[in-house]
Amino acid sequence: MSENKTTPPLVATSTFQRRVVVLGATGSIGESTLRVIAAHRDQLELVGVAARSNHPRLAEIAREFGVRHVGLYDEHAYTAARTNDAFPAGTSFYSGLDGLNTLAALPEADTVLVAVVGTAGLQPALTALAARKTLALASKEILVLAGKFIMAAARAHGSRIIPVDSEHNAVFQCLEGHPAATVRRIVLTASGGAFRDWPAERLAHVTPADALKHPNWSMGPKITVDSATLANKGLELIEAQWLFDLRPPQCDAVLHNQSIVHALVEFADGAMLAQLCPPSMTFPIQHALLFPERVAGPDLSLNLDRAFHLDFRPVDEHRYPCLRLARAAMKAGGTAPAIFNAANETAVAAFLAGRVGFLAIPQIIDKTLAGTKHFEPQSLAEVLSADAEARLIASQSLSAHA
Numbered sequence: 001m002s003e004n005k006t007t008p009p010l011v012a013t014s015t016f017q018r019r020v021v022v023l024g025a026t027g028s029i030g031e032s033t034l035r036v037i038a039a040h041r042d043q044l045e046l047v048g049v050a051a052r053s054n055h056p057r058l059a060e061i062a063r064e065f066g067v068r069h070v071g072l073y074d075e076h077a078y079t080a081a082r083t084n085d086a087f088p089a090g091t092s093f094y095s096g097l098d099g100l101n102t103l104a105a106l107p108e109a110d111t112v113l114v115a116v117v118g119t120a121g122l123q124p125a126l127t128a129l130a131a132r133k134t135l136a137l138a139s140k141e142i143l144v145l146a147g148k149f150i151m152a153a154a155r156a157h158g159s160r161i162i163p164v165d166s167e168h169n170a171v172f173q174c175l176e177g178h179p180a181a182t183v184r185r186i187v188l189t190a191s192g193g194a195f196r197d198w199p200a201e202r203l204a205h206v207t208p209a210d211a212l213k214h215p216n217w218s219m220g221p222k223i224t225v226d227s228a229t230l231a232n233k234g235l236e237l238i239e240a241q242w243l244f245d246l247r248p249p250q251c252d253a254v255l256h257n258q259s260i261v262h263a264l265v266e267f268a269d270g271a272m273l274a275q276l277c278p279p280s281m282t283f284p285i286q287h288a289l290l291f292p293e294r295v296a297g298p299d300l301s302l303n304l305d306r307a308f309h310l311d312f313r314p315v316d317e318h319r320y321p322c323l324r325l326a327r328a329a330m331k332a333g334g335t336a337p338a339i340f341n342a343a344n345e346t347a348v349a350a351f352l353a354g355r356v357g358f359l360a361i362p363q364i365i366d367k368t369l370a371g372t373k374h375f376e377p378q379s380l381a382e383v384l385s386a387d388a389e390a391r392l393i394a395s396q397s398l399s400a401h402a
């Protein structure tokens with residue numbers, strides 16, 4: 001896709017400033033976030049960062065952005081970081097989940113971006129909401145696990161959640177100014193992932209390296225595999241249900257090769273609004289961090305001076321069984337989406353480690369959903385125990401697929 005080199009800034013200057021904590025700063029979303037912050041140093045100040053273990057990269061970030069608060073989930077990495085001279089003098093270090101929670105409630109921050117892969121970001125996200133921070137949310141898995149409790153926390157504390165996931169950020173933009181009652185449905189686009197043009201017979205033999213070659217996006221390994229199975233789109237339908245208070249039949253997906261239209265919203269009169277931008281996460285990240293301001297970002301916008309196609313086609317759920325299973329879990333409700341997510345995380349980790357084949361991923365999810373009772377959770381503890389049980393059942397079924 002070509003880009004427009006002459007796009008002028010929409011808004012020239014601004015006076016406001018936001019102080020941002022980024023959890024998952026060393027990952028793919030984290031790095032895109034740093035590009036956005038570097039492009040808007042007058043408006044965005046990075047005050048805290050965290051990762052699991054990559055302290056050498058955190059030290060570089062701390063020096064480049066003058067960050068004083070640094071969290072490392074991993075205890076060994078935390079110990080190593082404290083003796084790492086590459087951090088600026090006076091850096092405060094935090095460790096483990098308590099450390100992530102401390103960063104999520106940092107008094108000088110007003111926005112917390114959660115981009116921790118998987119469900120480890122759940123407690124910090126709840127902490128940020130309780131501390132009345134704006135939550136810029138990339139970690140979709142935590143809404144799938146505990147959407148009911150996250151949305152309740154946002155309501156209880158009057159805190160705002162702004163989606164960072166590109167499709168949800170697109171829906172958020174399309175919905176602005178429209179009453180919820182006028183929305184007929186939302187449609188999220190899916191690129192189809194690494195194997196969208198492969199014959200179905202070849203899928204049994206794909207390797208992790210094959211699955212990690214995404215046609216349009218550069219992302220972390222887990223979500224790239226999720227894109228190839230379309231489990232990612234399934235997680236996103238459930239994520240959308242919570243973020244926008246929709247019923248399952250109002251959440252749809254469509255295949256769209258170019259990843260330029262990120263989502264469509266269909267209103268009661270049949271009109272649709274769509275959001276378009278090049279496939280770079282800097283667009284939704286910047287929108288979430290600067291909302292409601294709009295200024296020129298680090299990446300160029302679409303160039304309409306050259307011909308290009310926008311293709312849409314329905315998703316074949318036989319080819320993408322993970323999407324079918326996610327939809328069934330969404331329809332079943334209660335802890336079923338949490339079970340779907342736990343089984344998917346377990347199966348994808350095993351696939352990436354070379355322990356099971358690609359086609360085992362939906363089979364493990366299917367078996368785990370069938371083997372775990374789902375129910376309407378009354379507390380977060382009940383959700384977490386359903387999650388743990390599903391992970392155990394999924395792990396036990398791995399050997400059958402080895």
Ligand code: NDP
Binds near residue numbers: 030052054
């Ligand atoms: P990556 O694998 O690239 O990065 C993961 C980040 O999370 C790293 O900074 C990692 O630290 C950190 N991390 C992992 N476990 C912990 C933990 N227990 N405590 C603290 N930090 C931890 O993932 P992505 O950036 O691709 O994805 C992050 C989230 O954003 C996922 O939920 C994904 O679904 C979502 N998302 C991603 C998109 C993308 O384009 N990448 C698009 C939309 C959503 P370390 O480096 O030390 O391991």
Ligand code: MG
Binds near residue numbers: 236
């Ligand atoms: Mg997405």
